[in-house]
Amino acid sequence: MKRDLSFEDISDGNRYKAGDFAPTGTNGCKGCAECCRVTEDTIFLDPFDIYNLEKATGRTFEEMLETIITLRVSEGLIVPVLMKRAEGPCVFLNAEGRCGIHDHRPGFCRMFPLGRIWNEDGTFDYFLQIHECPHLGGEKILISDWLGIDQIDSYEGFIKAWKEVSESIKLSSGSSDKALKSANMRLLNEYFIKPYDTKKDFYSQFYSRGI
């Protein structure tokens, strides 16, 4: 019998902030690369991820399309996702079983095995996905260190702002498919296709854009 899984079923029951310690340690992963082998187009990318991919590869969004990135529709939004190879692994998993763009990896990869859970007031918490990683059970680590992102406050502010932008697309389109498609194209063009200057700060570029 199928049932909806609750927060308690998939997590350790705790909600964490970036300044909290959480038991995310994976004991060095012990040669495992499972989460990079079975991505199944689930690594959704936001503008900060695209900025980082442009920095890592020296390619624009359009140059990465259909080799590194592909597009999916999720809840009415067109969303870029990281591609996997035909045989399964992420395109960036190298022969040594390591991430070829570790310093520039997407936010989803940085969080794993943490996830993000949104609150009604527009803020979010992190939670530990207890069934997704076979080597979970190591030491407690400061979440901001686990994410490994500079300017964590700016990053989290961007995550909230990006959710607002994404939600506004759906709301402004009402029930019209044509309006939704057109809004999606504006979103893609403004925040993804238009190249970022990877020598400059990301956040000022993000906030200077708008649709």
Ligand code: SF4
């Ligand atoms: S599944 Fe867990 S142990 Fe395996 S590579 Fe991913 S984080 Fe490391």
Ligand code: SF4
């Ligand atoms: S980008 Fe790196 S960390 Fe993320 S799934 Fe691919 S290989 Fe793994």
